[in-house]
Amino acid sequence: MIVRDVICPFCACLCDDLDVHVEDGRVTGVDNACDLGSHKFMTDHRMKGPVRRTASGWEEIPLEEAIRETAELLEAAERPLLYGWSGTCGEAQSAGVHLAELVGGVIDATTSVCHGPSILAIQEVGHPGCTLGQVKNRADVVVYWGCNPQHAHPRHLSRYTTYADGFFVRNAFKERKVIVADIRGTDSTNLADEFIRLQPGGDYAVLGALRAIVRGKGDVVPPEVAGVSREQLYRIADLCKTAKYGAFFFGMGLTQTAGKYKNIRNAIELVDELSRHTKWTLTPMRGHFNVYGFNEVCTWMTGYPYAVDFARGMAFYNPGETTAVDILARKECDMCLVVASDPAAHFPAEAVEHLASIPVVQLDPFPNLTTAFARIQIPVAVSGIDADGTAYRMDGVPLRLHRVLDRGYPDDAGILLEITRRITGGGSR
Amino acid sequence: MRVILTAGPRKNPFIPVEAETIVPARFLQGVDGITVAAGNRILPLTDVFLVEVEGTAADPSGVEVVLRGDNSRLKRIGEYMEAGKIRVEGNIGMHCGNFMKGGEIEILGGADGWLGREMRGGRILCHGNASHYCGSGYRGEKHGMRGGYLEVRGNAGDFAAEYLAGGEVVIRGDCGDMPGVEMKGGTLTIHGSCTRPCGNMTGGTCTVLGSARGMLPTFRRTGTVVHEPGGVILTRFEGDVANRGKGTLLAREWQYTL
Numbered sequence: 001m002i003v004r005d006v007i008c009p010f011c012a013c014l015c016d017d018l019d020v021h022v023e024d025g026r027v028t029g030v031d032n033a034c035d036l037g038s039h040k041f042m043t044d045h046r047m048k049g050p051v052r053r054t055a056s057g058w059e060e061i062p063l064e065e066a067i068r069e070t071a072e073l074l075e076a077a078e079r080p081l082l083y084g085w086s087g088t089c090g091e092a093q094s095a096g097v098h099l100a101e102l103v104g105g106v107i108d109a110t111t112s113v114c115h116g117p118s119i120l121a122i123q124e125v126g127h128p129g130c131t132l133g134q135v136k137n138r139a140d141v142v143v144y145w146g147c148n149p150q151h152a153h154p155r156h157l158s159r160y161t162t163y164a165d166g167f168f169v170r171n172a173f174k175e176r177k178v179i180v181a182d183i184r185g186t187d188s189t190n191l192a193d194e195f196i197r198l199q200p201g202g203d204y205a206v207l208g209a210l211r212a213i214v215r216g217k218g219d220v221v222p223p224e225v226a227g228v229s230r231e232q233l234y235r236i237a238d239l240c241k242t243a244k245y246g247a248f249f250f251g252m253g254l255t256q257t258a259g260k261y262k263n264i265r266n267a268i269e270l271v272d273e274l275s276r277h278t279k280w281t282l283t284p285m286r287g288h289f290n291v292y293g294f295n296e297v298c299t300w301m302t303g304y305p306y307a308v309d310f311a312r313g314m315a316f317y318n319p320g321e322t323t324a325v326d327i328l329a330r331k332e333c334d335m336c337l338v339v340a341s342d343p344a345a346h347f348p349a350e351a352v353e354h355l356a357s358i359p360v361v362q363l364d365p366f367p368n369l370t371t372a373f374a375r376i377q378i379p380v381a382v383s384g385i386d387a388d389g390t391a392y393r394m395d396g397v398p399l400r401l402h403r404v405l406d407r408g409y410p411d412d413a414g415i416l417l418e419i420t421r422r423i424t425g426g427g428s429r
Numbered sequence: 430m431r432v433i434l435t436a437g438p439r440k441n442p443f444i445p446v447e448a449e450t451i452v453p454a455r456f457l458q459g460v461d462g463i464t465v466a467a468g469n470r471i472l473p474l475t476d477v478f479l480v481e482v483e484g485t486a487a488d489p490s491g492v493e494v495v496l497r498g499d500n501s502r503l504k505r506i507g508e509y510m511e512a513g514k515i516r517v518e519g520n521i522g523m524h525c526g527n528f529m530k531g532g533e534i535e536i537l538g539g540a541d542g543w544l545g546r547e548m549r550g551g552r553i554l555c556h557g558n559a560s561h562y563c564g565s566g567y568r569g570e571k572h573g574m575r576g577g578y579l580e581v582r583g584n585a586g587d588f589a590a591e592y593l594a595g596g597e598v599v600i601r602g603d604c605g606d607m608p609g610v611e612m613k614g615g616t617l618t619i620h621g622s623c624t625r626p627c628g629n630m631t632g633g634t635c636t637v638l639g640s641a642r643g644m645l646p647t648f649r650r651t652g653t654v655v656h657e658p659g660g661v662i663l664t665r666f667e668g669d670v671a672n673r674g675k676g677t678l679l680a681r682e683w684q685y686t687l
């Protein structure tokens with residue numbers, strides 16, 4: 001059987017044109033997806049059922065018992081941390097936010113270690129965003145700053161930019177100019193009409209210099225800014241100002257280097273300055289397929305996009321204080337529920353060390369590095385493969401993911417609701 | 430009146446305690462009924478501290494609160510305080526002196542993040558180091574500190590005096606990255622060195638008496654001034670030009686490279 005127009009639940013491009021071949025309850029082939037996407041559909045190493053750590057290894061336990069023990073751990077904790085969320089659908093995220101409020105915990109998503117700074121900047125100066133369809137049909141100048149879409153979002157160029165012909169950009173490859181800023185050459189910088197090769201940590205200065213030049217105050221700018229010549233900066237400012245429609249994309253090379261959210265703020269204010277001359281927009285290259293979704297769900301439920309602390313009964317948000325890495329590194333939390341993510345693989349050593357000293361429960365379809373720290377792991381269905389759910393694309397467009405097969409796993413939203421029911425004793429509290 | 434709060438041992442000393450109730454004025458009504466929050470549990474103050482009260486006071490300005498023991502996880506003390514004194518004999522946790530309007534806080538050790546956040550008046554003196562965001566604003570807030578005097582005898586972390594809008598911040602040691610970023614008023618004096626000061630500033634004056642590395646390329650050099658006392662010659666900049674800014678940045682030594 002071929003299931004058509006399937007949405008890929010891997011990266012936040014959420015490509016919606018996949019054809020998935022299903023035979024005997026297994027995926028046998030995927031058309032149109034990139035390697036990253038097809039790998040996710042084809043991976044078969046799922047765990048069979050819930051497991052609990054014993055003195056010498058693992059024992060299988062009934063789902064019922066795994067849920068009961070998780071509920072007990074959450075209730076007993078004085079500062080539980082509920083972390084992850086970017087690899088599951090909005091329904092589970094929403095159940096997670098309710099649960100965090102119920103147990104007076106802190107809920108945070110992988111956002112805090114990827115595009116959290118982008119959101120902080122957006123909270124300061126706003127988000128001149130647009131849908132990817134606008135970019136595809138209109139943009140004649142595209143900037144990729146601190147990201148390598150060829151590797152991280154392999155179909156971004158073919159669906160929306162360089163190789164995607166649009167309504168007003170008939171021959172994209174010829175008509176679209178691409179500017180790539182990075183500290184080193186990559187497969188994406190190879191495609192650039194202008195490659196801004198900057199010194200590490202130089203983003204803020206270069207973006208500021210561009211703003212000054214676009215404002216006509218280029219005379220203050222020194223001959224070289226973080227390894228980039230003033231001549232090139234003038235050339236780029238001209239290219240951007242004379243664009244019919246410009247689209248600025250950026251990744252973790254901008255969000256996670258010195259200055260963090262101030263870099264993004266400078267990028268937003270550059271886009272703002274350029275929009276006095278022509279039309280420019282800005283879009284973060286969100287990574288996991290539904291990391292944007294967590295920010296949406298959490299915002300409509302609590303007023304804040306991530307890193308929400310419910311210890312005092314109301315929502316408090318302060319990245320740097322209520323973010324997962326900081327809470328772990330300060331040894332604050334006394335229990336951790338990890339959903340659809342792998343903190344042990346991505347967090348700094350001091351944070352992972354604390355994970356090893358507290359009870360950890362993990363809800364994830366696959367065993368990963370965090371499994372090594374878990375007391376209990378409950379395997380769940382994969383949103384978009386064997387579970388339905390809603391996800392938000394990197395431009396904020398919500399898309400409905402449909403299951404292509406049923407492998408008999410429970411979905412994480414259901415498990416979270418069941419944990420909640422246990423804690424409230426069935427009623428609402 | 431002197432209120433001495435000595436932090437006792439806790440089962441899990443890493444769980445933060447929020448104590449916006451620890452302000453001098455609150456102790457005029459006695460100790461009964463004062464609570465703090467340890468993680469998601471509300472506890473009577475007396476569960477966390479040994480409390481000793483000496484003498485009496487007619488109004489908040491006559492109250493001195495002394496904190497002893499390990500208070501490095503104690504947050505939000507002196508929040509909204511208007512008068513009186515708090516003396517911390519050691520380190521203090523985050524958000525000490527949030528929105529403070531008057532009175533005095535003296536910290537003999539160091540302070541964690543957001544010391545004197547959005548302070549409006551009064552004095553804070555920190556003898557040790559202060560962590561990130563000292564004298565700054567809350568996330569997304571357009572104004573940081575608006576008034577008062579904040580002095581750190583040691584070093585300060587990153588983003589010191591972010592969004593500074595009024596009052597005076599003095600750092601005797603070094604600052605980390607981006608002190609005075611987005612500042613729009615007030616004065617910031619850094620006796621040591623720092624990197625990338627005053628990005629996007631629109632007003633106010635920042636003086637760096639050490640060296641400013643990673644100087645931003647969007648400041649216009651407008652001559653020199655003599656700094657007293659000492660007669661040190663400082664380069665004068667105006668900016669941030671990228672932001673149509675009219676702030677003043679003075680630096681003894683500066684360089685564009687980091």
Ligand code: SF4
Binds near residue numbers: 032033034037153155
């Ligand atoms: S680009 Fe992203 S969404 Fe599209 S197929 Fe590849 S991994 Fe999936």
